[in-house]
Amino acid sequence: MNPTSKFRIESDLLGEQNVPATALYGIQTQRANQNFNITGVPISHFPELVVALAMVKLAAAKANQRHGLLSNDKAKVIIEACEDLISGQYHDAFIVDLIQGGAGTSTNMNANEVIANIGLAKMGFELGQYQYLHPNNDVNQSQSTNDVYPSAARLAVIFAAQPLKAAVNRLQDSLAQKADEFADVLKMGRTQMQDAVPMTLGQEFSAFASDLGGEVAQIDHSCHQLCEVNLGGTAIGTGINAPNGYAETVVGELTQISGLPIHLAKDLIAASSDMGAFVKFSGTLRRLAIKLSKLSNDLRLLSSGPRTGLGEINLPAVQPGSSIMPGKVNPVIPEAVNQTAFQVMGTDMSITIAAEAGQLQLNAMEPLIIYNLLNNARMLEKAIHMLDTLCIQGITANKDHCASHVKNSIGIVTALVPHIGYENATRIAEQALMSGVSVPDLVRQENLLTEEELEEILSLGNMIHNW
Structure with missing residues (x-):
């Protein structure tokens, strides 16, 4: 790559493309970005998803190292790159739209390419020099998008x-x-x-x-x-x-x-x-x-x-x-x-x-x-x-407004039912509705209860049970 160039050339199954020289993502991420512009919401909009992807890739790198599939040098930079992402760095490189075809392959490749390029920079190589650290062969080793x-x-x-x-x-x-x-x-x-x-x-x-x-x-x-x-x-x-x-x-x-x-x-x-x-x-x-x-x-x-x-x-x-x-x-x-x-x-x-x-x-x-x-x-x-x-x-x-609703309500007649009977209570309720006279005043007019009894029945403590 020409040091003064604004682009680097990357290739994949479908051919070559110019990728911005400073981009941490690669050609497969770029293709996905060109194809999917549905929500306008990139992966980076949800930091928790970037962090989760980095954690999975970190776990895979450590597991591959333990199983002898990844050299210590490669494992080291992949692990460091993942730790950088977990700490909140480089999230703006996750550019693919959340809704995409391919069952998440574009998201996985976005992560693979970003981690590979961060790792390449740590190793002293140019971005895109995947012969030294490959998104698929190394970062995605022992993995599939599907897991x-x-x-x-x-x-x-x-x-x-x-x-x-x-x-x-x-x-x-x-x-x-x-x-x-x-x-x-x-x-x-x-x-x-x-x-x-x-x-x-x-x-x-x-x-x-x-x-x-x-x-x-x-x-x-x-x-x-x-x-x-x-x-x-x-x-x-x-x-x-x-x-x-x-x-x-x-x-x-x-x-x-x-x-x-x-x-x-x-x-x-x-x-x-x-x-x-x-x-x-x-x-x-x-x-x-x-x-x-x-x-x-x-x-x-x-x-x-x-x-x-x-x-x-x-x-x-x-x-x-x-x-x-x-x-x-x-x-x-x-x-x-x-x-x-x-x-x-x-x-x-x-x-x-x-x-x-x-x-x-x-x-x-x-x-x-x-x-x-x-x-x-x-x-x-x-x-x-x-x-x-x-x-x-x-x-x-x-x-005060709440209290006036209670005072003028016909509903309080329910509390009187055990004391004056359902039929009397029904009649009082109907009269109150038709006349506009309050339930307590109608009870007083008919001498159905004494004033003391009425006050006790309609007291806050009697009507409201705090279980």
């Missing part, structure tokens, strides 16, 4: 789940704090959008917090299933081109490198095409999305108004709400969470279809699955953080 890509993807999804779990925990804590803050705010509960029986706003927010209580455990369970890998199975799970014992060695190395309880699948052929763990994780995200959307719906209802809606709580005003209606402030944060949830629910179906579309010994649709899982985990984490910091933490209660 590297899904194994790295599993790690990446587990890594992406960690900030999501932290966000869920913080949101649950904020809801629990609001439950304590609103413990003495009496309000009406509602079923089927109709008045039901009294409760406290604290109980309502406590229920919101409890509803999220099991989600972190669900995520953990899904991540545990992702710890089973087919690494070492190479092309279809038979382990072709890998030495005896390599699979156990490389998985052991990956366990130490990642700090995760990675283990080898019992049937590597089945594991090479099985997308079940990804489907389970997607279902876990869908479940969380549904709960977040329901919470957002409730927040929008409870804050509706300010004069003609329920108006029981106030959401923080974060921006003006209308270009035509002065003074209008919309519940934009819960609305954004709703839309995030809808996206997750919709792409869960895409993941399901892609998982079903696998044929024989491989599923070529893995890139769509991985793109959506990583994107959904990140979107949910950001949406939860937004909901927590810009909405939940700043919610205030309209205590």
